[in-house]
Every structure is written in structure tokens, then in C-alpha cells.
Amino acid sequence: MANLWGSKKDNDDGEAAAGSARNSEDHEQAPPDEHTRLLPNRVESTNYLSPDDPAVSPYNLWSVRIVRYLTIFLTLVTFVWWVIQLVSVFVTPPGFHTRASGFFAFSYASVTLANLLFSLIFFAIPSKAVRILSIVMGGLLLIDTVLLLSVEKTRREEGWVGIVSILWAFLIAVWVLATDRLVLWGKNEEEERLTGRAETRRTLGEWTAVLLSTLAMAILSIVLLLTTLTLILRALDAGLAPPGQLYAVDDGKYQLHVYCRGNKTDAKGIKLPTVLLEGDGPVEGGLWPFADNAVKNGSISRYCFVDRPGMAWSDTAPSPSSAGMAVEAVSEALARAGEEGPWVLLSAGVGSIYSRIFSARHGDAVTGLVLVDPFHEDLLYQIGAPGRGFLLWIRGVLSPLGLDRIPGALFKGRTKEDRVWGQSAYQTGKYVFTKLQENLVADSLTKRDVTSSRAIQYKDTPLTVISSGDRVREDDEWEKKQRDLSHLTNRLQHWDIVNKAPHEVWSTLEGREVMEKRLKQMVYI
Structure with missing residues (x-):
């Protein structure tokens, strides 16, 4: 009897061991889940880990x-x-x-x-x-x-x-x-x-x-x-509408703003030249008020301006963009607007670079050049300085933050006009981007454009240079370059140095009077 009981017990133990082995084998063959892949499930665990154990992750x-x-x-x-x-x-x-x-x-x-x-x-x-x-x-x-x-x-x-x-x-x-x-x-x-609980x-x-x-x-x-x-x-x-019209250029890639005002002919029906403006920055913030007043007092009959790429209401151009490329876009915008000249070109500062290229490429339509404190091509290295370019890039990267525009709008009463074309226009990303484009190619592509334009400039085009007295007195190099530009053509009519006038010569009464006088001589010649 004891043997039988012992034998039965041994059989039961063997079956239990076999069943346990089968269960273990089944467990090992079961597909792992997120809980069982690395460590056993808490249901099957007998010991918890320390919360600091790296396995708790x-x-x-x-x-x-x-x-x-x-x-x-x-x-x-x-x-x-x-x-x-x-x-x-x-x-x-x-x-x-x-x-x-x-x-x-x-x-x-x-x-x-x-x-x-x-x-x-x-x-x-x-x-x-x-x-x-x-x-x-x-x-x-x-x-x-x-x-x-x-x-x-x-x-x-x-x-x-x-x-x-x-x-x-x-x-x-x-x-x-x-x-x-x-x-x-x-x-x-x-x-x-x-670990048995969520660690707090x-x-x-x-x-x-x-x-x-x-x-x-x-x-x-x-x-x-x-x-x-x-x-x-x-x-x-965006709610500030442009005074002129926008025209698509460069195969529709972007648009330029064109604005004209005045009469193309005098009282006798004689066609008169249109004054084409170009400035350091947006024309609206500089030469526009001057030209508007000149039309009112009869010094000129009509004027136009095209905001070059990135200025005021005009879109930016793809990079790289040299002065010659910008002039091509301006010329296309004028053609699409139906403006064919003849032109008297009035430009100031860096804008004179663009006007000179325009004059060389459209010499048959240009009847006069008036350069106001013009920038010389030999000084383009200043615009193209690497340090200046880096600072412009930093300003551009920070421009979406509005660190200057937001306080200006909230505390200084800056208006839409100020930001689009006025005293705060230099803070916009478009303006900074355009100046960075100028910097990148100033001493290479742009210098090549303006140097070649000098070689093909019509030598019989009437020329007037009006210089800032302050700049000429303070900078001998600037005075030398102004003198050189007075020889741009063989028909220099006047080289005026306006005493006590800053770079923006038209900001003084004497400067405005000299500019209006010389323009009148060019238009009604």
C-alpha cells in the first residue's frame, strides 16, 4: 500500500513537474509585450526594484x-x-x-x-x-x-x-x-x-x-x-494702400510699385521730360515730398518713381540681386506701366548708383542727370564690408521679434506710414533683407555693373551734381569722389556745394531751392 501511494505520489510529482515545464515553455514562447520584454510583469514579480534603479525607465x-x-x-x-x-x-x-x-x-x-x-x-x-x-x-x-x-x-x-x-x-x-x-x-x-508606486x-x-x-x-x-x-x-x-500700381516683373516672381504724378506736356502741348526719382531708401520717405512740392510750384511738370525691390510696397527679389538686376526690374515695371520717358533722372546717395546704370542702359531716353550727394563706385567696399553684412543678417534674424517696431507702435506713436516707407521703414525685414542683398554683391556684381555703365554712358547727357557742404568739408575722400563724378559726362552744367546741408540736401531750404532750380533748367531746357 505504501509502495502504491509512493508510486502515485511520484507520478503526480512528475506530472506537476512536466506541467510546470510546459507552462514555462509556453511562457517563454509567448510573444513579448511592453511589460514582459525586459522585466517580468508586476503580477508575476515577488520583489520590487528601487526607484533609483536604472531599469526603472x-x-x-x-x-x-x-x-x-x-x-x-x-x-x-x-x-x-x-x-x-x-x-x-x-x-x-x-x-x-x-x-x-x-x-x-x-x-x-x-x-x-x-x-x-x-x-x-x-x-x-x-x-x-x-x-x-x-x-x-x-x-x-x-x-x-x-x-x-x-x-x-x-x-x-x-x-x-x-x-x-x-x-x-x-x-x-x-x-x-x-x-x-x-x-x-x-x-x-x-x-x-x-517599484510598486509612481515616484513623486x-x-x-x-x-x-x-x-x-x-x-x-x-x-x-x-x-x-x-x-x-x-x-x-x-x-x-497691409491696410495701407499704395498710391500707385503694382506690376509683376521677372516672369511674375515679384511685383514693383510704380507711381507717377503731373502732366506730360506743358500748356502749349509740348512734351516735357518726366523726373524719375531714386533714393537711398524708400523714395516716399525722402524725395517724394520734395518732388510733390516741385510739381505744385511749377519747377517740374511731372515725376515718377519705382520702389526698387524690397522698398516700401515693392516685393523683394530673389538672391543674389545686384544693382543691375534691380534696374532691369525697374525698367520692366516702367514699361508695363506704359512709361517711356523722356527722363530727367534725380537720384540721391546710393540711389545714384541705380540711376547711373539706368542712364547707361536707356541713354536715348535720358535727357538729363541730377545727382544729389551721389555715392561713388570706389566706395562700394563700405557697403559690402563683411562686418556690416553680418550685422545686417543678425538684424534680419531678429526682425520677426519686432524689438524696435512693437515699442515704436505702443509708446512712440509710429504709424503705418512710418513702418512702410517712413522713419521706421529701416526696421522691417524686407528693408533689412534688401540691404543685406546690396551688401553681399556691392563690391563684386554691383561694382561691375556700375563700372561698365560708366564706360557706355552717353557723354553728351547734361549733368548736374549737387553735393552736401557738410560731407565735403568733413571728408576729403568724399569731396574727391564728388569731383570725379562731375566728369561723368562731357556736359557738366553745374556742380553745386550747398553750405550747411547734410547728406539729405533737400532737408534744408537752400538745398531745396538749388535742387528745384537745377531741375527746372533740365526740364525746360
Whole structure:
């Protein structure tokens, strides 16, 4: 009997052992899940790990690891897009030209890249503050998207590049927020499974990471807030209609603003030359009021101006853009407007470079040149200085923040006119971008253009040079170059040095009187 009982017991033990082996084999062959891949499930665990054990990590979960790999992939894609935007400032790839500055698209690409990088650096350390700031960023980006798409002018200026940049920034902000939530879930899940409870304490290193990630997201949120305010200003400025008409040039890539006023003939029906204006910056902020007054008092009969690329209401041109390229665009805009001359060219400062190229290429239509404190081609190295270019690029990168435009609008009463063509026009991204374009090719392509124009300039074109007395007295080199420009043609009529006049000679009464007198002699010759 005992033997039988012993034999039965041995059989039962053998079957139990075999069943346990089968269960163990079945368990080993079962497909792993997120809980069983690296460590046993808490249901089967008999011992919990310390919360400080490196095995307690949200990276144990497949979903967390996959999301991290996807975030790395999105970061690489964003980096490529960021590089394209960076290069576009200097050399515009085909199809990537924006009619604005391109700095807004670059700004959104930079914010997106920074957002992804911070997300990767602090991936395993989620924080409530970061989640709140991510929601704020998403909200601001949504507002920016609505502003950009709802205002026709900003939508046209930024083009598909700007629209894609802002939409991508918004989608990435949503992705980062969702990622943070997933990591928080994974962290709690693994802590409960492996330690018995979700850990609420943080180490000093973790608190430091939370502080740094919060500061980084706060900075990005402030950047987006300032960008949103700048976009609001741009939307308000879009309501300022141009006085003239916009004409598409360069195969429709961008538009230039053309404005004319006055009569083409005198009282006897004799056709008179039209004065074509060109200035240092926007003509509206300098020579326009002077020319308007000259028409009223009869010094001239009619004037026109074309805002060259990037100035006032005109769009920017693709990079690179030399003075010769800008003149070609201006000539095309005048032709499309039906303006054929004859012309008396009135230019000031750097604008004289453009007028001289125009005169050389359209010499048969130019009846006179009036150069007001003109810039000499030998001094173009000053415009093309590398240090100046770097500072212009920095200003351009910061221009979407509106650090000067926003306080000007809030506290100094700056108006739409001030920002589009007046005293604050130099703060806009378009203006900075145009000046950067001038800088990049000033001592190469532009110098070649103006040097060759001097060689083919019609030598019998009447010429008047009006110089700033202040500049001539203070700078011997400037006086020398003014004298050289007085020999631009063989028909110098006058070289006037206006005493106590600054570079903007027309800002003094004597300067205006001299300019009006010389223009009248040119127009009614």
C-alpha cells in the first residue's frame, strides 16, 4: 500500500513537474509585450526594484522608444528645412523665393528645430510646466497661422514657404505636447510595475533638467509672442494702400510699385521730360515730398518713381540681386506701366548708383542727370564690408521679434506710414533683407555693373551734381569722389556745394531751392 501511494505520489510529482515545464515553455514562447520584454510583469514579480534603479525607465516601453525615434526623424527633417531657409537668404533655391524677407520662415524653422531639440534632450523627464508652455506655444502658433492665412498681403508675401513653415511649427508643437504626455504615462506605468508606486520625488539632476527645460520653453514662448505681435502689425500695415500700381516683373516672381504724378506736356502741348526719382531708401520717405512740392510750384511738370525691390510696397527679389538686376526690374515695371520717358533722372546717395546704370542702359531716353550727394563706385567696399553684412543678417534674424517696431507702435506713436516707407521703414525685414542683398554683391556684381555703365554712358547727357557742404568739408575722400563724378559726362552744367546741408540736401531750404532750380533748367531746357 505504501509502495502504491509512493508510486502515485511520484507520478503526480512528475506530472506537476512536466506541467510546470510546459507552462514555462509556453511562457517563454509567448510573444513579448511592453511589460514582459525586459522585466517580468508586476503580477508575476515577488520583489520590487528601487526607484533609483536604472531599469526603472519609460524607455522599457516600445511605444516610448518608437516615439523617440520618430522625434529624431522629425528633427532631421526640420534641420534640412532650416538649412534651406538659411541658404535662401544668400542664394535663393528655385521655387523657394518669398516676396517678403524670408526671415519669418527662418524664424519659424528655428523655433521648430529648437522645440524638437529640447524635447529630445529632456525626453525622459516630463514636467507639468513644459506641458503648459507647449499648450501656450501651440495656441500662439495657431493664432499666427490664422493671421498669415487670413491677410491676403502677408499670405502672398510669405508664399508657400512661409505657410509650410508655420504649419510645420504648429504640428510639431502638438507632437511635442503629445510626446510629453506619452512619456509621463510610460514613466508612471513602469514605476508602478517595477517599484510598486509612481515616484513623486525628483533627484537634484532631474530638478535641474526640469528648470532648464522650463526656461527653454519659456524663451520659445516669448519669441512666439513677439512674433505674433509683429504679425499683427504687419496685418495692420497691409491696410495701407499704395498710391500707385503694382506690376509683376521677372516672369511674375515679384511685383514693383510704380507711381507717377503731373502732366506730360506743358500748356502749349509740348512734351516735357518726366523726373524719375531714386533714393537711398524708400523714395516716399525722402524725395517724394520734395518732388510733390516741385510739381505744385511749377519747377517740374511731372515725376515718377519705382520702389526698387524690397522698398516700401515693392516685393523683394530673389538672391543674389545686384544693382543691375534691380534696374532691369525697374525698367520692366516702367514699361508695363506704359512709361517711356523722356527722363530727367534725380537720384540721391546710393540711389545714384541705380540711376547711373539706368542712364547707361536707356541713354536715348535720358535727357538729363541730377545727382544729389551721389555715392561713388570706389566706395562700394563700405557697403559690402563683411562686418556690416553680418550685422545686417543678425538684424534680419531678429526682425520677426519686432524689438524696435512693437515699442515704436505702443509708446512712440509710429504709424503705418512710418513702418512702410517712413522713419521706421529701416526696421522691417524686407528693408533689412534688401540691404543685406546690396551688401553681399556691392563690391563684386554691383561694382561691375556700375563700372561698365560708366564706360557706355552717353557723354553728351547734361549733368548736374549737387553735393552736401557738410560731407565735403568733413571728408576729403568724399569731396574727391564728388569731383570725379562731375566728369561723368562731357556736359557738366553745374556742380553745386550747398553750405550747411547734410547728406539729405533737400532737408534744408537752400538745398531745396538749388535742387528745384537745377531741375527746372533740365526740364525746360
